[in-house]
Amino acid sequence: MIAIGARAPVIPTFGGSASSYACERANRLFCANWVSRNWSSVLWPALRQHIVLSVVAVAIGFALSFGLALLAYRRRRLEQPVILISGVLYTIPSLALFEILVPFKPLGLSARTAEVALVSYTLLILFRNIVTGLREVPDEVREAARGMGMTNRQVLWRVELPLALPSIIAGLRIATVTVIALATVASYICDQGLGVPIFAAIQDGVFKTELIVAGGLAVALALCADGLLVLLQRALTPWARRETSRAT
Amino acid sequence: MPAPDTARPEGTSGFAAAAPLELQRVTKRYPGQAAPAIAELSLEVPAGEVCVLVGPSGSGKTTAMRLINRMIELTSGDILLGGRSVLERRPDELRREIGYVIQQVGLFPHCTIGENIATVPRLLGWDRARIAQRIDELLELVGLDPEQMRGRYPVQLSGGQQQRVGVARALAADPPLMLMDEPFGAIDPINRERLQDEFLRLQATVRKTIVFVTHDIDEAIKMGDRIAILREGGVLAQYAPPAELLSRPADDFVAQFVGADRGLKRLALTTLEDVDLIQPNGLQPSGRRVPLRSTVRDALSMILTAGGRPLTVVDENDRVAGLVTLDLVGGLLGAGGALADHDDRAGAGDGGAADGGAGDGGAAGGGGATA
Numbered sequence: 322m323i324a325i326g327a328r329a330p331v332i333p334t335f336g337g338s339a340s341s342y343a344c345e346r347a348n349r350l351f352c353a354n355w356v357s358r359n360w361s362s363v364l365w366p367a368l369r370q371h372i373v374l375s376v377v378a379v380a381i382g383f384a385l386s387f388g389l390a391l392l393a394y395r396r397r398r399l400e401q402p403v404i405l406i407s408g409v410l411y412t413i414p415s416l417a418l419f420e421i422l423v424p425f426k427p428l429g430l431s432a433r434t435a436e437v438a439l440v441s442y443t444l445l446i447l448f449r450n451i452v453t454g455l456r457e458v459p460d461e462v463r464e465a466a467r468g469m470g471m472t473n474r475q476v477l478w479r480v481e482l483p484l485a486l487p488s489i490i491a492g493l494r495i496a497t498v499t500v501i502a503l504a505t506v507a508s509y510i511c512d513q514g515l516g517v518p519i520f521a522a523i524q525d526g527v528f529k530t531e532l533i534v535a536g537g538l539a540v541a542l543a544l545c546a547d548g549l550l551v552l553l554q555r556a557l558t559p560w561a562r563r564e565t566s567r568a569t
Numbered sequence: 570m571p572a573p574d575t576a577r578p579e580g581t582s583g584f585a586a587a588a589p590l591e592l593q594r595v596t597k598r599y600p601g602q603a604a605p606a607i608a609e610l611s612l613e614v615p616a617g618e619v620c621v622l623v624g625p626s627g628s629g630k631t632t633a634m635r636l637i638n639r640m641i642e643l644t645s646g647d648i649l650l651g652g653r654s655v656l657e658r659r660p661d662e663l664r665r666e667i668g669y670v671i672q673q674v675g676l677f678p679h680c681t682i683g684e685n686i687a688t689v690p691r692l693l694g695w696d697r698a699r700i701a702q703r704i705d706e707l708l709e710l711v712g713l714d715p716e717q718m719r720g721r722y723p724v725q726l727s728g729g730q731q732q733r734v735g736v737a738r739a740l741a742a743d744p745p746l747m748l749m750d751e752p753f754g755a756i757d758p759i760n761r762e763r764l765q766d767e768f769l770r771l772q773a774t775v776r777k778t779i780v781f782v783t784h785d786i787d788e789a790i791k792m793g794d795r796i797a798i799l800r801e802g803g804v805l806a807q808y809a810p811p812a813e814l815l816s817r818p819a820d821d822f823v824a825q826f827v828g829a830d831r832g833l834k835r836l837a838l839t840t841l842e843d844v845d846l847i848q849p850n851g852l853q854p855s856g857r858r859v860p861l862r863s864t865v866r867d868a869l870s871m872i873l874t875a876g877g878r879p880l881t882v883v884d885e886n887d888r889v890a891g892l893v894t895l896d897l898v899g900g901l902l903g904a905g906g907a908l909a910d911h912d913d914r915a916g917a918g919d920g921g922a923a924d925g926g927a928g929d930g931g932a933a934g935g936g937g938a939t940a
Contacts, residue, residue, distance in 0.1 A: 465675030468640060468748075469689050469738075470665030483679045560679045560722045 352530045363518055363531070368538050371514040374504045375546070378436055379497050382443030389444075390451035391477075400452060407444035415442070415506050423510060435507035435514075442503060443496040450492025454485025487561055490554040494547050501543040505535075515539045587616040587778040588651030588745035590637070595646035597632055597803070606632050607803035609646070614795070616745075617776040621793035623783055625826070629803030630782045634748050637780060638667045650746055665689050668739030668747035668777070672754045674731045676723040682708070682734050683719040689742040707737040710774075712767060729760040736768070740775065747779045754783070765791055786827055790815070790834055798823050812838055832902055836866035841882050844901065846891025854881040854892055861890050869898050 356364065393400040413421075418438045428434040458481045466480045482489075508516030515535040522532035555562065591614070597607040606629045614620040622630040635641045637648055639660040648655045655663055676685050683704045690700045705715040711733040723731055732752060739747055752768075753761045765788065772779065783789050789796050790811045798806045798814070800822055807819040815831045815838070818824035827834065841861050859868050859880045871880055872895050879894040 459673075459675070459678075461671060461673035461675035462677060463675075464640075464671060465669065465735075466677070466688075468638060468664055468669035468671070468675075470661045470663070470692055471688075472661045475692070480677060480679075484677075486679075558679065560724075 351533055355530045356534055359531075364534060364538065367513075367515045367517050367535060368542070371501070371504055371516075371539065371542065374432065374435060374439065374507055374514050375497065375500045375542075378439035378500045378504070379443055379493065381436065382440045382496060382500075383447055383493065385440065386444055386447035386451055390448050390455070393448075393452055394455045403448055404445070407441075407448055410441040411445040413441075415503055416509060419506075419510050430510050432507070432511045432513055435504070435511050439500050439503060439507070442499060446496045446499070447489075447492045450488050450495075451485065454488030454492075455481050457488065458484045483558075486558050487554060490550055490557070494550045497546045497550065498543045501539060501546060505539055515542075586745060587776055589616040589649075590614040590620075590746060590778055590780065591649040592633075592637075593647045593649065595633070595636060595648060596644050597629070597636060597641065598644040604802050605644070607636065607643075610799075610803060610805055611646075612797055612805070612808060614778055614780065616778050618794040619772060619779040619781055619792055621781045621783060621789040621796045622799060623786060623789040623796055623826075624799035624806075625801065626784065627801050628799035630784075630799050631750055633799070633803065634750055634780055634782050637746075638664045638669060638748055640664075665692055665742060666744050666746070668744040668749075670732075670735050670739045670747065670749040670752045672751040674723075674735040676731055676734060676738070678723050680722075681719065682713075682721050682723070682726070685723065685734060686738045686741050688738060693742055695742075703741060707740055708734075710740070710771065711737045713737075728756050729764060732756060732764060733767075736771070740777075745778060747777045749779060749781045751783055752781075753788070754785075768792070787834070790827075790838065798826055833866055833869075835902070836869060836898070837864045839865045839901070841865060841868055841890075841893060844893065844897070846882055846893055847879075847897060848891055849881075849889060854879075854889055856881045856892070858883050859893070861885070865893075865898060865901065868893050869895075872898070 389399075389403050393403055410418075415438055418441065419434060422428050422434045422437055423430060425434075428437065462480060462484070463476060466476045471479065504514050505516035505519055507514050508520050515538055518531035518535040522529055522535075590612075592610055592612040595607055595610045596605050598605040610633055612620065622633055624630050632641060636643045637650075637655065639655060639658075643656075650663075650667075676682075677688070680688075683701075686704045686707055687700045690703060695703070704719060708715040708718055713730065713733055718726075718730075718734075723734070726734065735752065739749075753764050756764060769792065781789075781792055783792075793811055795808060795810050796814050797808045800806045806826075807814060807823045809817075809819075812835065814823065815827055815835045818827060818831070824831070841859070841863055844865060856879045857871060857875050859871055859882055861882055861884045868880060868882075872878070872893070877895055879892045882890045882893055884890050
């Protein structure tokens with residue numbers, strides 16, 4: 322017979338020595354001590370993994386969407402199929418998508434599986450925004466560009482893409498925030514990201530500090546990423562801000 | 570003929586020579602359409618002249634223009650720029666040698682005015698200093714202050730300013746040919762007239778070969794050295810200098826298109842400088858004053874608003890050059906007069922328009938034929 326007290330502590334031990342603080346024993350919601358004690362061993366690694374998971378997902382998603390969008394922009398027939406497929410991917414619940422992906426050999430219970438799922442959620446948003454941005458370039462601007470002797474490639478890189486930037490960055494903002502939120506679910510299949518402390522807290526149902534801190538970090542990360550993208554847009558599209566200050 | 574390389578600028582101040590343009594039996598047929606959009610169009614535009622393509626909608630005037638820089642590919646025939654077929658050129662290289670101005674201007678919203686003007690020079694790989702110098706030179710040429718305008722974005726400019734930049738951008742690499750598709754069509758009447766005048770002054774300096782598309786016959790008469798009137802289906806109805814078009818319309822379509830007031834329009838082609846004014850013979854003239862540079866049409870209008878009394882014509886220094894009267898203007902248009910109607914066919918109906926208009930005072934602009 323096993324002594325209950327020895328094997329199943331009331332306070333969970335996830336992430337290291339958690340049970341020795343007074344506030345934990347009092348079972349309050351938030352324990353600042355725990356945060357400072359576990360920052361470098363639990364929270365910071367989780368945050369770092371979360372950032373990597375998100376950045377990789379958005380980067381791969383952007384590369385794929387960009388390629389597909391350029392194709393669909395040149396060949397309109399491709400647009401609807403891409404929207405349909407990425408739309409279907411977008412609507413699959415993330416947990417279900419993990420279940421579908423895990424049995425595949427090269428994926429399994431790994432960060433790769435999580436990335437595949439996260440990437441699939443960025444495709445619809447990014448693809449649509451890139452294509453819309455390109456299509457919204459005024460006809461007369463395109464006409465003038467061609468008429469002055471730009472090749473198709475020059476028109477695309479010097480005129481159409483710069484003008485599509487606001488729409489593209491708007492897409493990146495939505496995709497990034499979505500991925501940062503969804504990446505917490507990745508801990509369901511791999512031991513990475515801010516989802517790890519959140520799941521741990523949910524599972525033992527008593528100690529909530531790690532849930533609150535990890536959740537808060539995810540929100541803060543999303544806000545920071547969004548803010549950075551706004552700054553990026555301002556830096557890249559100085560012309561878009563002048564519209565309000567029309568001087569005649 | 571130094572044709573192929575005429576677009577290569579020779580120094581920042583020199584304008585490259587203009588090149589002659591020739592359309593040879595040009596036909597454009599769109600697949601699935603029985604009637605051609607342009608049918609066997611042949612035109613010759615001498616170097617340095619303004620050819621206006623004018624016609625009702627559906628006459629293919631814009632299509633004809635876009636065939637020249639191969640924005641649209643022709644079905645048959647040939648187009649020679651400076652003696653060389655445009656069909657043997659790569660379209661993008663060809664277009665860098667042809668200035669292109671469109672009605673909606675199409676400035677790049679994400680580029681400053683300076684960068685917009687620098688578009689073609691950059692495509693041609695000019696160096697930075699030369700481009701900067703060229704930007705300022707062109708802004709001044711179109712009457713904009715380089716200091717103020719260079720760094721602005723297109724949204725910060727008025728419509729008229731934008732079109733001036735559009736023209737500067739088209740002139741940037743000194744093209745031997747300019748194509749202008751209703752460049753002043755979207756601009757209010759007052760500014761349009763100002764831009765037209767500026768354009769004529771500019772053209773007197775740069776002397777480009779220009780193909781100018783408009784649907785406005787008055788603009789065509791004002792701007793063109795030669796006017797090509799197209800009818801539906803892209804058929805050339807008449808190709809002639811404005812005066813000839815007005816005095817000898819080739820057929821009823823042309824006569825109708827130039828308008829019943831073509832007598833008045835002809836008066837607008839002549840200034841008082843070209844008229845034998847009545848000498849005052851020592852008498853002190855008392856009528857309203859009109860500058861010598863005014864058109865006969867404006868003078869007529871002023872006579873009519875002055876109740877038919879003669880006007881005193883003065884030169885730039887305000888010296889009296891002579892008198893102009895209603896009879897004098899009427900005589901210009903009458904049989905044997907300097908601007909007499911050479912159209913035997915039209916007779917009283919059309920020819921009387923100007924005289925009739927003169928008779929009823931208020932018709933100076935409208936040309937109501939009371940004859």
